[in-house]
Amino acid sequence: MTAEPGPEPGPEPDHGPGHGPGRRHLRQLLERAVRVELRVRRAVEARRRTDPNPDDEFRGLYLTEETILRLLEEGRPFPAPDDATEPGAPGEPAEPGAESAVYEERAVTDSPLSGLIREFELTALDVEILLITLVPDLDDRFEAFYAYLNDDVTRRRPTIGLALGLCGLTPADAAARARLGPHAPLRSGGLLLVEEADRPFLGRALRVPDRVTAHLLGDRTPDPRLADLLAAWHPVEGVGDAKALAGAVDSGVLLTYLREDQGGAGTALAATALSLTGRGVLGLDLARLAEDPTPVEAVRALVREGRLTGAGLVCAPVDALSREHPELLRLLTSAPLPTAMVGRVPWDAAWATRPPLLLNAPRVEPSVRSRLWHEAYPGPAALPADLDVGLLLAPFLLTPDQIEGAAAGAAQTAALTDGPVDATDVRRGARAQNAAGLDRLARRIEPSVGWPDLVLPPDVHAQLRELTARARYRDQVLGTWGMRPGGGRGRGVSALFAGDSGTGKTMSAEVIAADLGLDLYTVDLATVIDKYVGETEKNLERIFSEAAGVNGVLLFDEADAIFGKRSDVKDAHDRYANVESAYLLQRMESFDGLAILATNLRANLDDAFTRRLDLVIDFPVPDAEHRRLLWERGLGGALPRSPDLDLDFCADSFELAGGNIRSIAITAAYLSAESATPVTMPILIHAIQREYQKLGRLTLASEFGPYLRLLT
Incomplete structure (x- = not known):
């Protein structure tokens, strides 16, 4: 990793999302890391001078002195700062934090490292320990250095005792040891992992999580651990008083609960408010979290991600955790960053140790629905002039995300016919946003009548x-x-x-x-x-x-x-x-x-x-006039009929409801198909007789009149 001479400094390029803030931020990190190399060099020299048995024939099982010398002579891997000097006499203790003060004066205030120091409230000693642990991920030579200093070729990461020693501190320094305790910022914030818990405290290995390393190098890609849990909730204009909520967040409100009804815009309102405060938005799907095998680990990774990137949390729906996993809600609501919870259930004080700001999330009003649909519609910009999307969506209670999904669904449906989107496409796209849970409890009917x-x-x-x-x-x-x-x-x-x-x-x-x-x-x-x-x-x-x-x-x-x-x-x-x-x-x-x-x-x-x-x-039960229409509709236009079919007689004589008439018409159709003849009056009278038998009604001569003789 030896740095090559570069061009003269110039304007920093904009690398875009996921590519880091620029070389000057990386240089700041590397300048801080070079001090770690100076400390390691000093420690290796001290080890060489004080080794009681340098000619040990088993030394090769660890690392030979020649190997360490060769690695040291390969050159400094980091660009040295202008005022960097070689360390003093080997074994001379370093004052923790003294060297880092030089870099604090000219730190890049918007760099990932500076942001980390501010957000997690790290001391100078915390930063030194973090960098000591980080450098093996920046230059693999340090694996050999740490193995040599640990006197164990299998232990290639710094231990707690080694990290404290490189900072010039004694292992018995209680204040220094406390900085590596479970409730100290480095560990509670997820910046540093202490492994091998079965070993004595000083012998436990230290490791920086990969996501923290990537963040310090400028990578804004969220932790892969969260890939299946994150939801893309984004700001939406015109849904509630986002400015008021943003003002509350700016004034120090960390926890908000937005209770919403069907079609509510709670997640959109929270995302809009966070964006107005200058923060990013991390959306967490609580329904997916409830199914995660290690949800506590996922929540901790999410909180760390929010603190690393300066984002706020938007978590929904609370209903998914409220009954079975209240402990996860308590963990989320205790996060030291702005958090908005969204759900339909009433707030329970047992879910949090801090009181939330309780608000009712508004619905997406009809005028906003139409605008969101048109903004999200991926098809041609020109839509039919008579297509009133706002009126078509009026019966639907949709969230902003569902409206976007409905627009995409309408475009896909229209693509089947290769024509412009119409009212049917808009409605189908909206219906496609329905959840499937009700299908298990009720029978769904897709309407086919008008x-x-x-x-x-x-x-x-x-x-x-x-x-x-x-x-x-x-x-x-x-x-x-x-x-x-x-x-x-x-x-x-x-x-x-x-x-x-x-x-x-x-x-x-x-x-x-x-x-x-x-x-x-x-x-x-x-x-x-x-x-x-x-x-x-x-x-x-x-x-x-x-x-x-x-x-x-x-x-x-x-x-x-x-x-x-x-x-x-x-x-x-x-x-x-x-x-x-x-x-x-x-x-x-x-x-x-x-x-x-x-x-x-x-x-x-x-x-x-x-x-x-x-x-x-x-x-009401239909009268004779309506029964005549029902007979005509029931038999339809495709079913062949005999000219002698007397529907007027049927309408006047038989007081039947529309459902019964429909049933008689179907029975007559089957009888007609079996006999391979059109529907005749005998067939129709026979079908009426069967319906009477189903209803338990008597076949009276006053009703059947001249057709009584056709009864079997």
């Missing part, structure tokens, strides 16, 4: 449109206009669909989901109920928790199974049934999504529950 497929009275149609408008404009009404009610209610929209089976409740929920561009998730509450106390609430909480990470329409079927009227408590069953109903009432109010409850028995529902709903829509 408003023209509904056969309902005009007033029911109008109410369904109103429900869709509530979901689309809730951010404007409840957020921008401040119409949000109190009592802990969220921005969710809830409705009750009441009516007999087959009247179109589920299909209407699917149409609403399609109109909003969302998926439909159906939950059968009858399967959620558990006979054991407290289990029903746990099942419901899992559903709502998973639904909080999904932009979709949540349909609770058979809602009367749990939303029944609360009764007087006569036994334990009544008490816990009332608890279940009360819990679900409360949870529905705080839910931020779109929830639809379907029931066949509206009269069984608790009045307190229906009062909390945004809309209650009754689905």
Whole structure:
């Protein structure tokens, strides 16, 4: 590593990220390291003069004197400072820190070494010990030197005793030994590792972690140990009062907790505030940390990385650690650098020894969503003029990162057709950001029907449109206009669909989901109920928790199974049934999504529950006019029909709901396929008879009229 003569000093080049701050910073480090070489030379000379048996025939098992002399004569590996002189008499003790003072006067204040001294509050002795330990990683000759001084060819790193001796200190100096204790800055900050703990204190080897060495040489690449844990959270304009939070950080606030709801911008707000303070951002994905085999080691590496680079920490989601790993939260919140924790759960004082600044993270407002989407869209700059991205994304609660992902997903979907991005592409990109947890608890339906497929009275149609408008404009009404009610209610929209089976409740929920561009998730509450106390609430909480990470329409079927009227408590069953109903009432109010409850028995529902709903829509049994339309829609246009098919008679005579008519049409289609004939009136009457048998209804002559003879 002998330094070659270089060109005359000139302006320092900008090496860019990951390439160091320039040669002058490296020169400062090497100038400090040359003092270590002078100390080592002095120690080797002293060892040679005081060796009691220089002609030992087994000396080759260690290192011969000739080998050490040859290494010393190879030349100084570092560029000597202008005032560097050869050491004095061998064995003369050096005053710790005296030599380093010369370099402090002309240190490069923004160099990695200077930053290390300030951030970790290192003393002059700390710096000398750090450099003594560091030099074998800068010049491999020092491995032989240290092995020679350790009198053991296998021990090529300095020991605690050797490091103290090279600093001119005695092994019994308690203050010096304390600088290498577990709570001293060098070790607690992760700058120095003390190995071989089973050896006596003075014989333990010292090592500088590779990441610290790389940082001192100007490498800004994060520790590889953190590669799978870091999240790329970056500043975003227009999400909350970042200036106020930045001011709090500048005033000394080290810990902040940003509680957010679905679609919150907590990580973006924290990253923006840190950037305003001039710090970098280290994002930690706590869900990945929870799965790490050695999470404590990872947290320590992260804190060290933040201190090395002058960055702040943004950690989310706290929910991933709050129950199973609170000790990791305590370790993170005790970091001596600005730390922002982001989550949806309430803050627990047991998670930290210092009080946090508690804030509510805002959502990304509709106007900002559109801007972020356009900024992140990787496709052509020119988009269709009629594409209103803000309106299309209005029903979705997305974080800034999810909006960027939605834009990339829309571009990929549009690439399949090699055409411009359209509304369907935008919605598919947004739906692709959904978490998959709810799929394990509910059945996901990708909507395939629209408003023209509904056969309902005009007033029911109008109410369904109103429900869709509530979901689309809730951010404007409840957020921008401040119409949000109190009592802990969220921005969710809830409705009750009441009516007999087959009247179109589920299909209407699917149409609403399609109109909003969302998926439909159906939950059968009858399967959620558990006979054991407290289990029903746990099942419901899992559903709502998973639904909080999904932009979709949540349909609770058979809602009367749990939303029944609360009764007087006569036994334990009544008490816990009332608890279940009360819990679900409360949870529905705080839910931020779109929830639809379907029931066949509206009269069984608790009045307190229906009062909390945004809309209650009754689905009547269709009249003859609507039944005629349902017969026509049910049979479709592709199914071959006989000219004698009397759909007017079917609509007038059989009081059936739309679901029953659809089922009859499918049965008739199978019978037609089997007989290889179009659907005739006998086939249709036979299918109606089978539906009556399923329903347990009698086949009356007054209903079947002239076609009674066709019954089998």
